[in-house]
Amino acid sequence: MNFKITLLPGDGIGPEVVAEAVRVLESIASKYKHSFTFQERLMGGCSIDAYGSSLTDETLADCKSADAVLLGAVGGPKWDDPAAKDRPERGLLALRKGLGVFANLRPVKVHPALMEWSPLKPEKLQGVDILVVRELTGGLYFGFPKGRDVKDGRERAVDTLEYYDYEIKRIMKLAFDLAKGRRKKVTSVDKANVLESSRLWRQIATQVGKENPGIELDHMLVDTASMKLITAPVSMDVVVTENMFGDILTDEASVLAGSMGMLPSASLGESTVGLYEPIHGSAPDIAGKGIANPIGTILSSAMLLRHSLKLEVEAEAIETAVDETITAGARTADIGGKLTTRQMADEIIKKL
Numbered sequence: 089m090n091f092k093i094t095l096l097p098g099d100g101i102g103p104e105v106v107a108e109a110v111r112v113l114e115s116i117a118s119k120y121k122h123s124f125t126f127q128e129r130l131m132g133g134c135s136i137d138a139y140g141s142s143l144t145d146e147t148l149a150d151c152k153s154a155d156a157v158l159l160g161a162v163g164g165p166k167w168d169d170p171a172a173k174d175r176p177e178r179g180l181l182a183l184r185k186g187l188g189v190f191a192n193l194r195p196v197k198v199h200p201a202l203m204e205w206s207p208l209k210p211e212k213l214q215g216v217d218i219l220v221v222r223e224l225t226g227g228l229y230f231g232f233p234k235g236r237d238v239k240d241g242r243e244r245a246v247d248t249l250e251y252y253d254y255e256i257k258r259i260m261k262l263a264f265d266l267a268k269g270r271r272k273k274v275t276s277v278d279k280a281n282v283l284e285s286s287r288l289w290r291q292i293a294t295q296v297g298k299e300n301p302g303i304e305l306d307h308m309l310v311d312t313a314s315m316k317l318i319t320a321p322v323s324m325d326v327v328v329t330e331n332m333f334g335d336i337l338t339d340e341a342s343v344l345a346g347s348m349g350m351l352p353s354a355s356l357g358e359s360t361v362g363l364y365e366p367i368h369g370s371a372p373d374i375a376g377k378g379i380a381n382p383i384g385t386i387l388s389s390a391m392l393l394r395h396s397l398k399l400e401v402e403a404e405a406i407e408t409a410v411d412e413t414i415t416a417g418a419r420t421a422d423i424g425g426k427l428t429t430r431q432m433a434d435e436i437i438k439k440l
C-alpha cells in the first residue's frame with residue numbers, strides 16, 4: 089500500500105526528532121513492503137519567517153489531503169514578542185481546528201528501567217498505564233469573546249471557556265470506547281463545583297456512563313486529579329478532560345514516565361487524517377545540538393501507523409523495539425545518558 093504522510097518538523101528540536109521518526113518509518117516500509125510518500129512543509133515560527141504566517145492555506149490543504157500528519161514542535165524565543173500579530177502556537181491551534189482533530193490521546197506508561205529516573209518512588213510507579221483523552225478543539229483555547237480592550241479606563245483581557253453538548257458527547261463516547269479495550273475505567277476530570285461548563289461536562293459524562301454499564305465512571309475535580317496523578321497514578325485508566333486541564337495534567341503525567349521526551353500523542357477527529365506529535369515542546373535550549381530524545385516522536389509515528397494507516401502489527405513492532413532499546417540501556421541526555429538523537433534512533437532501528 090502507498091500512504092501519503094505530511095511532515096511538519098516545525099521549530100527548535102522539531103526537525104531533529106522528525107528526521108529520526110522518518111528513518112524508523114522508512115525501515116518499517118522496507119521490512120513490511122509498504123511505500124510512504126513524505127511531503128515536508130513549514131508550520132510554526134519557520135513558516136512565519138518564510139511566508140509571514142504560522143500556517144498557510146496551502147500547508148493546511150496539504151495536511152488535509154494526506155493520510156496522516158507527523159509534527160515535531162513549534163515555538164521559540166525568536167517569536168515570543170507578546171505584541172506580535174502571529175505566533176507559532178497559533179499555527180498549531182489552527183491546524184488542529186482545521187483538521188477537526190477534537191480528541192488528543194496521550195498515553196502515559198512507565199518503562200520499568202526508567203522508574204529510577206522519575207522523582208516518584210518506584211513502588212508508586214509499578215503498573216502505571218494511563219490514557220489521557222484531552223479535548224482539543226474547544227474550551228478556553230478557542231472560545232469567544234477573546235481579546236484585549238480598555239473598559240472603564242482599565243486594560244482588560246478576556247478568554248472564554250465554552251463547550252457545546254455535542255463537543256462533550258463525542259469526546260466522552262470516544263473515551264468510553266477506548267476504555268473497553270483497557271481496564272474499563274473512565275475518570276472524567278472537571279471543575280463542576282465552580283464552572284458552569286464543567287457542570288454540563290459532568291451531566292454528559294453521567295449520561296454516556298449510563299449508556300456504557302460495563303465501564304466504571306468516576307468524576308474527579310481537576311485539583312484532586314492533579315494530586316491523585318502523583319499519589320495514586322496506578323488507580324487511573326482512561327482520564328477524559330477539557331482542553332486546558334488536559335494540557336496541564338499531561339505535562340504533570342509526563343514526570344511519571346521519567347521524561348517529557350518519551351511521550352507520544354495522537355490527535356483524531358471525524359475524518360481518518362490524524363495529527364501525530366510528541367507532547368514535548370521545541371526545547372530551544374538544546375536545539376541544533378543533536379541530543380534531543382527522539383522516542384516521543386518515534387512512538388507518535390507508531391500511533392500514526394495504528395490509528396490512521398490501520399497497520400497494527402507495524403505499530404507494535406516500533407513499540408516493542410523502543411521497549412527493548414530502553415531495556416538494553418540506551419539513553420539520551422534527558423534520561424541520564426550520552427546517546428545522540430541519531431544514535432538512539434539507530435539502536436531502535438536495529439531492533440526492528
Ligand code: IPM
Pocket residue numbers: 163177180335367
Ligand atoms: C501541547 C502544547 C500546546 C498546547 C501549545 C504549544 C500551544 O503545550 O501540545 O500540549 O497548549 O496545546
Ligand code: MG
Pocket residue numbers: 335336339
Ligand atoms: Mg502542553
